[in-house]
Amino acid sequence: MAQFIEFIGNHPILTGLWVVSLLAIIVYHVRTAARAIGPQQAVMLINREAALVVDVREKKEFEQGHIAGAVNIPLAKLKQRMAELNKHKGKPKLVVCKMGQQSGAAVKSIEEAGHDNVVRLAGGIAEWTARSFPLIQK
DSSP: OHHHHHHHHHOHHHHHHHHHHHHHHHHHHHHHOOOEEOHHHHHHHHHHHOOEEEEOSOHHHHHHOBOTTOEEOOGGGTTTTHHHHHTTTTSOEEEEOSSSSSHHHHHHHHHHTTOOSEEEETTHHHHHHHTTOOOBOO
16 A cells, blocks of 8 residues: 555555546546346336337348347437437336447437436446347348
8 A cells, every 4th residue: 555655655646646537537437327237127017018119220130130029229329310219108118239338328318318217237238138038130
């Protein structure tokens, strides 16, 4: 611990850059983070509350395998196609992407449009398939 304090004292610029970087990462995650649930909780949400699954991957990836009953709205077209989600305003929504990284931004967009109870699948389709949950393929 004494060496750590000595390092901080000897390298204030490096320490300051480290602190600023850490704060930037935290702020980024707070701004883009959305409530995430795992695959098991997602199955319960779909089965018990008839959640709408919104898959924000591109059409080609969607056709390679998707969760049963999922609606494909690519992330790039989400704002233009928000009217499709307005039909399901009272339902909970589960947002799915490939790895769980893009779905956070999609959740924020959907919430800004006035939808409640929107969550993302932690780990995305990659986690879903890693847990051996079924996918529908066209």
